[in-house]
Amino acid sequence: MADFDLIVIGAGSGGVRAARIAAGHGAKVAIAEEHKVGGTCVIRGCVPKKLLVYGAHFAEDLEDAAMFGWDVPTKRFDWPVLRDNVLAEVSRLEAAYTETLTNHQVEIFHERAEMTGPTEVTLASGKKLSAGKILIATGARPLMPEVEGIEHAISSNEVFHLERMPKRIVIAGGGYIANEFAGIFHQFGAHVTLVNRSDTLLRGYDQQLVDRLLQISIRKGIDYKFNTTFERIERRDDGSLKLVMKGSDDIEADEVLFAVGRRPNVEALGCAAAGVEVGDKGEIKVDDDNRTSAASVFAVGDVTDxxxxxxxxxxxxxxxADTFFGNIPCKVDYGCIPSAVFSHPPLAGVGMTEGQARNKLGSIKVYTSDFRAMKNVLAGRNERSLYKLVVDATSDEIVGIHMIGPDAPEILQAAAIAVKARLKKADFAATVALHPTMAEELVLMR
Structure with a gap:
């Protein structure tokens, strides 16, 4: 008899959900986590980062307040106050996630776990546990490139623990993490330079929206250096950094943040001992049912890449959990996944971009609305929003929605349902506008 029906390695979002649901179906479940319950998202990712985004928005809101009749005589930002409040919220969420697991009778082992067979896990303490099934949900970590002096740089993991707000920060990368932190640090008063090894930002997002974000960001004062790489990082006696660059002049900074990708956490996991195949990028290979090459071992989340x-x-x-413990066969549909970049302003999209639609469908119609939000007009802020509908010209189906502007991610979540439901442009046109809102532009495009 096995000790458990299921052992989950990694208590991040995917692991916690699987453990809770499996236990709810009556399985005896254990979960092992060497760091904190909650994983990347809750502890060092999207949740604390979004709280920083909220904090950063006050910089512009306080500036705009005067035009709305509010007298804000002084404006001073205190980084340690926000940092400590965010970390306190993270601790609260960790406790909540732990309580959720405990309430579902999931046994938690706060230590590292390694597979020592297809149905066996050995904890760091030496204790061995057996299970009918093992689920790997160890996530991924920031990739730090092989650059001389890389020990002087930080990743997104360390951002939330900075002792002080840097006056000058260089951010390496062109993806959503790099662009989000560029906006955050800029609003907090730092001079931001974004360095990208290519000339492409936010690959996979609609190019017209990316161009708009770039224009707005440059106008705000964020510097961009494209087709540029790092030769070495030097720490000076005064604590500042000298960044020796290839493709641009050298840069002086107080911090350098690398956001150039993430690597699955598979090291010392015991994949070989369990018979689990790992891909060229370190990802664990799985089928449509999340099963690895070992019949009793499964994987979900970032570790599968x-x-x-x-x-x-x-x-x-x-x-x-539903498939293997609830007798409810289920597969994840990876179509129409909405995504957002919490930049300043944020952008969001779902479905095909204009370029993807032209390549795949050939005949398309594109509807756009380029406008200034009412709030920006009164505040005197010359920042324009852009909404776009991509439509299959043959069927009239909306195959993509893309937008940049205030609250774009909040609006897109509801709009994504329309793309998933394969609604037509005529359905949008037949819907009465909710006025005055920015979202009404979605049904007013002609």
């Missing part, structure tokens, strides 16, 4: 998004990991964990 399919779609590195928290809601996807949660869906995968739920599907795994």
């Amino acid at each position: 399919r779609v590195q998004l928290t809601p996807v990991a949660i869906r995968e964990g739920q599907a795994f």
Whole structure:
């Protein structure tokens, strides 16, 4: 008899959901986590980062307040106050996640676990546990490149623990993490330089929206250096950094943050001992049912390197638990996954971009609305929003919605349902506008 029906390695979003649902179906479940319950999203990712985004928005809101009749005589930002409040919220969420597992009778082992066979796990303490099934949900970590002096740089993990707000920060990368932190640090008063090894930002997002974000960011004062790489990082006696660059002049900074990708956490996991095949990028290979090459071992979330998004990991964990412990066969649908960049302003999209639609469908119609939000007009802020509908010209189906502007991610979540439901442009046109809102532009495009 095995000790457990299921042992989950990693208590992040996917692992916690799988453990909770499996236990709810009556399985005896254990979960092992060497760091903190909650994983990347809750502890050092999307949740604390979004709280920083909220904090950063006050910089512009306080500036705009005067035009709305508010007298704000002084404006001073205190980084340690926000940092400590965010970390306190993270601790609260960790406790909540732990309580959720405990309430579902999931046994938690706060130590590292390694597979020593296809149905056996050995904890760091030496204790061995057996299970009918093992689920790997160890996530991924920031990739730090091999650059001389890389020990002087930080990743997104360390951002939330900085002792002081840097006056000058260089951010390496062109993806959503790099662009989000560029906006955050700029609003907090730092001079931001974003360095990208290519000339492409936010690959996979609609190019017209990316261009708009770039224009707005440059106008705000964020510097961009494209086709540029790092030769070495030097720490000076005064604590500042000298960045020796290839493709641009050298840069002086107080901090350098690398956000150039993430690597699955598979080291010392015991994949070979369990018979689990690992891909060229370190990802664990799985089939449509999240099963690895070992029949008793499964994997969900970022460690599989399919779609590195928290809601996807949660869906995968739920599907795994329902399929194998609830007798409810379920597979994750990876089509029409909405995503957002919490930049300043934020952008969001779902479905095909204009370029993807032209390549795949050939005949398309594109509807756009380029406008200034009412709030920006009164505040005197010359920042324009852009909404776009991509439509299959043959069927009239909306195959993509993309937007940049205030609250774009909040609006897109509801709009994504329309793309998933394969609604037509005529359905949007037949819907009465909710006025005055920015979202009404979605049904007013002609």
